[in-house]
Amino acid sequence: MTRARGVIGSRSRPWGVAYSAANRPRPPSSARWPGTAARTVALGLAGALGVAGCGGASEAQDDGRAYFSESIGQAYEIGSSDARLDQLDERVSFGSIADVLATPGGYFVADGLDPRIVLLDRSLDPIRIIGREGEGPGEYKFPSRLARADDRILVLDGGNGRVAYLTMEGDFARSQRIPGVASDIALHPELGLLVAGNAFPDHYLARVTTQGDTAFGRIPEELRVDAGGLFRWPMDLVTVTADGVIHVLDADQLVLVSFRPDGELASVIFLPRDLRASKLESAQEAEETFGGPTRVLGTQSVTTLGPLDDGRLFARVTSARPDSVITKGLVLDPERLEAIPLVFPAARNGQSTRGGIYIDGLDRAVLNPMWTVGLETAPIRLVAQNQ
Secondary structure, three states: OOOOOOOOOOOOOHHHOOOEOOOOOOOOOOOOOOOOOOEEEEOEEEOOOOOOOOOOOOOEOOOOOEEOOEOOOEEEEEOOOOEEEOOOOOOOOOOOOOEEEEEOOEEEEEEOOOOEEEEEOOOOOEEEEEOEEOOOOOEEOOEEEEEEEOOEEEEEEOOOOEEEEEEOOOOEEEEEEOOOOEEEEEEEOOOEEEEEEOOOOOEEEEEEEOOEEEEEEEOOHHHOOOOOOOOOOOOOEEEEOOOOOEEEEEOOOOEEEEEOOOOOEEEEEEOOHHHHHHHHHHHHHHHHHHOOOOOOOEOOOOOEEEEOOOOOEEEEEEEEOOOOOEEEEEEEEOOOOEEEEEEEOOOOOHHHHOOEEEEEOOOEEEEEOOOOOOEEEEEEEEEEOOO
16 A cells, blocks of 8 residues: 655644545544564553543453553643743744744744744744745755754754754755655664665655665554545654654644654554544535535644653644533553643633643743744643642
């Protein structure tokens, strides 16, 4: 089968459902995966602030998978903004905000429409503008993803088909060509550059070295899809945790697929059942709205995936509840099989609540308020269920 995916849409559509998927078959939610030695389970939402879990840890299902829920009754909550960079600030303005990367000294911001990187300090004051539009060293066509590896900042420049390496101060160091159309990047301490994209249809990733490009992370048979010959823009996400495990967020199936450095499958973990079902349904509805599989390139519900200092992962995904509490992301723990929501209380300003969010550790958030190209920062704290 051929694996192909894609994305279209506008940032103005609510809850991040700005994309639609090709009308291709999906495995049923109860599908078992025979022959897979790695565990196949489902993450359960933490039972915090009224977020329903997916059943107790001892609950068994007939389909052979286990469902877990958090029992500590906690959630991460975002407080009021304490620093702002307005979209009309005379010092710097963005054409778009494609990605934000937190570092100890500040924030790197990728501008996709005005191709460049902007470095801000911890108070969101501009420090320097890095690069410009072009094809030469230190120039960009569409910088879309940022990643950090030790003392280097990696910039995925899809327009030029390469990854740029910057110092922590923002100086250009070198660039590296990448194969195919890429959706995300990560740097592994042993394997080198890993690129999520469509270079190898039966694999999630391409491993890029000076000796050439090789396939990595074979897609489990039951997760493969056939796009019927239609082009689909790749949207899978990739990150590496400190233990060397490579994690891929399958954008079509909303499944976290993890690999050991030797390429062996480590685990296949579904995102929380109710959230996953809602997002897949929204994708199908969006496809119908946009005119079917010949008119769209794909769908993307989880927009960033990154490691946290404590070994867990953060997945940026927006979901609303009937009581107006907005979930902006999930703290994923593959070991304990928990997904703790990062929530906005209902009383927060609607514009900020519905914007994008980037995590600076687990104590601060960088917000991109919807309908704007500005930025804000705000503290994050753990709250108990009875709050």
